[in-house]
Amino acid sequence: MRFVDIIEKKRDGHALTTEEIQFFITNYTNGTIPDYQVSALLMAIYYQGMTSKECADLTSAMMYSGDTVDLSSIKGIKVDKHSTGGVGDTTTLVLAPLVAALDIPVAKMSGRGLGHTGGTTDKFETIPGFKIELGKQEFIDQVNQKGVAVIGQSGNLTPADKKLYSLRDVTGTVNSIPLIASSIMSKKLAAGADAIVLDVKTGDGALMKTMEDSEKLAHEMVNIGNQIGRRTMAIISDMSQPLGFAIGNALEVKEAIDTLNGHGPADLTELVLTLGSQMVVLANKAKTLDEAREKLQEVIKNGKAIEKFKTLIEAQGGDSSVVDHPEKLANARYQIDLPAQKAGYVSRIIADQIGIAAMQLGAGRATKEDIIDPAVGIVLHKKVGDKVAEGEALLTIHASSDQLDAIKQKLYDNIEISDSAKQPQLIFKVIT
Numbered sequence: 516m517r518f519v520d521i522i523e524k525k526r527d528g529h530a531l532t533t534e535e536i537q538f539f540i541t542n543y544t545n546g547t548i549p550d551y552q553v554s555a556l557l558m559a560i561y562y563q564g565m566t567s568k569e570c571a572d573l574t575s576a577m578m579y580s581g582d583t584v585d586l587s588s589i590k591g592i593k594v595d596k597h598s599t600g601g602v603g604d605t606t607t608l609v610l611a612p613l614v615a616a617l618d619i620p621v622a623k624m625s626g627r628g629l630g631h632t633g634g635t636t637d638k639f640e641t642i643p644g645f646k647i648e649l650g651k652q653e654f655i656d657q658v659n660q661k662g663v664a665v666i667g668q669s670g671n672l673t674p675a676d677k678k679l680y681s682l683r684d685v686t687g688t689v690n691s692i693p694l695i696a697s698s699i700m701s702k703k704l705a706a707g708a709d710a711i712v713l714d715v716k717t718g719d720g721a722l723m724k725t726m727e728d729s730e731k732l733a734h735e736m737v738n739i740g741n742q743i744g745r746r747t748m749a750i751i752s753d754m755s756q757p758l759g760f761a762i763g764n765a766l767e768v769k770e771a772i773d774t775l776n777g778h779g780p781a782d783l784t785e786l787v788l789t790l791g792s793q794m795v796v797l798a799n800k801a802k803t804l805d806e807a808r809e810k811l812q813e814v815i816k817n818g819k820a821i822e823k824f825k826t827l828i829e830a831q832g833g834d835s836s837v838v839d840h841p842e843k844l845a846n847a848r849y850q851i852d853l854p855a856q857k858a859g860y861v862s863r864i865i866a867d868q869i870g871i872a873a874m875q876l877g878a879g880r881a882t883k884e885d886i887i888d889p890a891v892g893i894v895l896h897k898k899v900g901d902k903v904a905e906g907e908a909l910l911t912i913h914a915s916s917d918q919l920d921a922i923k924q925k926l927y928d929n930i931e932i933s934d935s936a937k938q939p940q941l942i943f944k945v946i947t
């Protein structure tokens with residue numbers, strides 16, 4: 516097989532065979548095919564697209580390009596959740612113990628944040644003592660014994676995706692739905708779950724800014740998962756404003772504790788119940804989404820969910836007393852309110868820009884090497900649709916410095932107050 520023939524075939528709009536895609540991924544991963552040829556193929560895919568079968572073949576080839584996690588020694592149906600990423604998304608912190616409280620095994624592998632704010636692993640690491648790096652066997656034993664474990668991404672998972680993603684980043688080919696769908700799904704499938712729930716975000720703060728693109732991505736990922744034999748569902752949820760109130764690592768752990776105790780922000784709670792219900796149904800612990808939701812609400816009410824969070828923290832060496840005493844988590848030196856400059860209704864809170872402001876405070880990484888400050892971030896007091904009086908606090912900035920003029924200006928520039936505003940919709944679609 517000559518790689519140039521594969522490039523020309525795709526350039527001319529034809530579908531590649533399973534063997535051709537396998538040849539591409541194997542020989543790119545092992546260094547036989549050079550970047551310049553792969554760049555040409557990626558650009559051809561960008562313009563010509565891929566069929567669902569090509570996407571599944573590409574996903575499968577990438578998934579098997581390195582190690583895969585074998586969860587078969589964990590009893591029960593392992594359901595994983597993946598979000599396409601947003602600002603202040605605290606769902607994994609809540610969902611892992613919540614779903615585990617219904618005796619569904621949760622073996623969660625999470626990435627570090629490369630976006631504006633920290634990833635799930637960064638958030639867990641703000642809990643004193645919490646160890647996110649577990650050995651493979653330790654991870655599996657913990658799930659069998661405690662019902663839940665969370666680890667950072669380790670081992671040589673999907674090396675083909677790592678190489679391709681770096682190349683896409685510098686060749687203008689990130690923004691291709693078949694390439695995004697297969698990239699995300701290859702990593703999820705390599706992580707070993709039997710079933711997957713996807714939270715595809717849409718809006719300013721999301722990878723996909725329009726509903727049309729978000730739907731295409733969701734359908735493509737659901738197709739891939741099901742074709743590869745793992746039951747997969749997706750929802751499309753709003754990321755035009757940050758999720759919940761808190762943006763920042765320790766602040767989001769506090770928000771997760773509130774939510775597990777039944778008094779979290781309304782949008783975060785609703786999203787967690789929606790995603791959680793799908794996970795419970797996929798795990799065969801309820802017949803309908805309504806029955807699943809009732810079960811989840813029950814374990815929040817009776818305290819089993821928050822108990823499971825304590826169990827998880829202790830199992831991984833953390834200090835679980837933070838659950839009853841969240842003030843033990845890192846606190847920022849300065850806590851400064853941002854007063855509304857006029858009265859009205861909050862009509863926009865531009866998620867990605869608020870995320871960048873949080874990153875500038877130190878809550879996220881601009882480059883891989885940056886060190887996160889666990890304490891800093893932003894806590895919103897008003898969300899889109901809320902009424903606000905002049906001078907009333909829109910949010911509180913948690914900072915390590917009181918030199919905040921530039922950040923305050925950025926926040927003002929990205930929060931709109933109008934004469935009227937509607938409550939935004941949170942969940943747009945469920946795709947099965």
Ligand code: URA
Nearest residue numbers: 694695696698699722
């Ligand atoms: N996230 C991924 O993992 N892959 C993509 O291609 C885009 C976002």
Ligand code: CA
Nearest residue numbers: 603758759761
């Ligand atoms: Ca949040």
